[in-house]
Amino acid sequence: MIKRLWKAFWRPSSKYSLGVLLIAGGLGGVIFWGGFNTFMEHTNTMEFCISCHEMNANAYEEYKTTVHYANASGVRAICSDCHVPREWTAKLVRKVHATNELFHHFLGTIDTKEKYEANRMAMARRVWAQMEANDSKECRNCHSWHAMDFEKQQAKSIEQMKKGMEKDETCISCHKGVAHKMPDMTRGYLAMFDELKALAATEKARSGTLYNLETKAFFTERDAADPDAKGDGRVLAATELHVQERDGDLLRVRINGWQQDQVDQAIYALRGQRIFSAVVDKRIADRIVRHGTEVDPDTDLTWHQVSLEGWVYAADLIADKDKLWEYAAEMHSASCGTCHSLHAAHHSLANQWIGTMKAMKRFLVLDNEQYRFLLKYLQLHAKDTAGADQHG
Numbered sequence: 001m002i003k004r005l006w007k008a009f010w011r012p013s014s015k016y017s018l019g020v021l022l023i024a025g026g027l028g029g030v031i032f033w034g035g036f037n038t039f040m041e042h043t044n045t046m047e048f049c050i051s052c053h054e055m056n057a058n059a060y061e062e063y064k065t066t067v068h069y070a071n072a073s074g075v076r077a078i079c080s081d082c083h084v085p086r087e088w089t090a091k092l093v094r095k096v097h098a099t100n101e102l103f104h105h106f107l108g109t110i111d112t113k114e115k116y117e118a119n120r121m122a123m124a125r126r127v128w129a130q131m132e133a134n135d136s137k138e139c140r141n142c143h144s145w146h147a148m149d150f151e152k153q154q155a156k157s158i159e160q161m162k163k164g165m166e167k168d169e170t171c172i173s174c175h176k177g178v179a180h181k182m183p184d185m186t187r188g189y190l191a192m193f194d195e196l197k198a199l200a201a202t203e204k205a206r207s208g209t210l211y212n213l214e215t216k217a218f219f220t221e222r223d224a225a226d227p228d229a230k231g232d233g234r235v236l237a238a239t240e241l242h243v244q245e246r247d248g249d250l251l252r253v254r255i256n257g258w259q260q261d262q263v264d265q266a267i268y269a270l271r272g273q274r275i276f277s278a279v280v281d282k283r284i285a286d287r288i289v290r291h292g293t294e295v296d297p298d299t300d301l302t303w304h305q306v307s308l309e310g311w312v313y314a315a316d317l318i319a320d321k322d323k324l325w326e327y328a329a330e331m332h333s334a335s336c337g338t339c340h341s342l343h344a345a346h347h348s349l350a351n352q353w354i355g356t357m358k359a360m361k362r363f364l365v366l367d368n369e370q371y372r373f374l375l376k377y378l379q380l381h382a383k384d385t386a387g388a389d390q391h392g
Contacts, residue, residue, distance in 0.1 A: 040095065044080035052105055058116045062180045075142075082138050082179060083127070121183040128172055136171035143171065160340070173341030185334035186365060192327045200318045205251060207319035210241045212312070214369055219311040220284050225250055227313065233280030235312060237373045238324050238380075239269075240277075244309060251317075254309045259288060261302035271303045272296040273350040275379045276372075278308065328377030335364050335374065345381035353378045 042048055050056040059079075063069055068077040085091050110116040110123075131139070145165045150158045164174060176182060196213055217231030224232070235241070235255065245252035257267040257277045264285040269275040271294060280288070292305040318324070336342055348356060357375050366374065379385060 040091070043095065043098075044084055046078045049079040054105070054110045054116060058110075058113065059180055066179050068179050077142065077179075081141065085134075085137065086141060120181075121185075121187060124176070124180075124183045128176060131172035132170055139171040139175075167341075169341050173337075174339060176338055182338070185338060189327055189331040189334055192330055196318060196323060196327060197316060199320075199323065200316050203318055205243070205314040205317040208243050210243060210251075210253075210317040210319055211321050211324055212237055212239055212241065213316045213318065213324075215372070216312050216316070218278060218280065220287055222247060222250065222252070222311050225311050225313070232284045232310065233265075233278055235278045236276045236376070237369065238321075238328075238376050240321075241312065241317070246314075247311075249314050250311050251314050252309060252311050254307055256307050257305075259290070259304045259306045261293075261304065264288070267306060267308060269376075269380065270350075270385060271305070272298060272301070273379065273385060274354060275350060275376060275385075280308070325377060325381075328374060331366070331370065331374050332377065335366060336360070339363065345378045346383045346386050348378075348382055350379040350382040350385045353382055 050060045063079075068082075070076070084094050104110065108115075110119050131137075148161065150161060153161065160174065163169075193213070200213060212235055214237050216235045217229060218233040218235050219225040219229070220232045239255060241251070241253040241255060243251050244254055255267060255278050257269055258271045259267055265280050265282055266276060267278040267280075267288065269277045287310075288306050288308045290304045290306050294303050294305070295301070296303055332345070333342060345353075353375060357371070357378070361371060364371065
């Protein structure tokens with residue numbers, strides 16, 4: 001049957017002239033192409049975009065509260081202005097990709113507010129990645145550096161926009177959340193931290209080299225160790241601990257590091273870098289053993305290579321340092337990649353990160369423990385220390 005239809009389709013016509021066939025074919029092509037393009041443009045309308053319940057009840061309601069919906073100039077950007085390219089080929093590719101969204105519509109992936117919120121982070125990151133990849137092309141259809149009258153902007157905006165123009169940054173780096181509610185950026189790294197805690201409970205500090213998830217109390221004597229005691233010092237998070245002895249819930253560990261001359265109570269991770277590993281009370285500072293002395297050629301400051309042994313509780317210690325840094329990297333992205341383009345750790349020197357983070361601290365939704373963890377991650381992956389933490 002199919003074979004006969006195929007032959008009939010390609011058999012030369014004995015009834016109609018070539019001209020009639022060409023005209024009929026041409027008209028048919030015009031009608032098909034016109035219909036196809038009309039449908040394509042219909043899928044770009046606001047009415048089509050919000051015809052799905054999940055878009056109408058969530059994205060559209062948020063969008064109506066933004067400047068892209070109502071503003072002094074009366075210019076409104078609709079969904080397709082931001083999410084669909086104008087060039088025909090790129091537009092067609094985007095429509096093909098949109099079939100995946102139809103699949104999830106029928107699947108009910110985000111058909112309730114609860115499901116929508118649960119997927120908000122993943123959806124936002126997918127769109128941000130697309131916009132970064134095409135240099136915020138859809139934004140630039142309406143916005144241009146050279147068409148901006150900076151003097152009509154607020155003082156802070158002028159400063160930031162001019163910096164962005166000089167560095168040729170892309171719009172989405174600084175303008176996330178301009179049309180939709182921002183996702184809870186803390187959800188990712190908080191979930192990762194819970195996973196690290198669970199991993200620590202599973203591993204039970206069996207490895208010979210461990211890393212603490214949070215600041216821990218440090219005791220010089222086994223008998224003085226108490227879960228509620230302040231201890232003789234503090235071991236800051238993400239410090240490398242070499243296990244020397246195990247006694248129930250306690251571990252005797254050695255901390256290797258560096259001590260600046262005449263700064264007797266602090267142990268730093270690296271020579272010449274103020275990356276804290278541990279801080280001890282003055283009364284036990286003489287317990288820190290010095291193994292050698294070097295002068296930092298960049299600062300002429302004297303540094304001592306040191307070690308310290310003592311006891312810590314075995315809880316919240318893991319062996320996989322890479323997982324620590326994955327957590328820190330997620331925290332970095334969530335905390336520092338929302339208001340401006342994310343500056344990689346190697347963007348600055350280790351000691352420069354101290355001032356940078358201090359200046360930005362008031363903008364961060366991090367507690368002191370998280371702040372110190374993030375700072376340590378940035379310092380150990382900075383321009384002058386990248387990879388140095390592998391030799392803890």
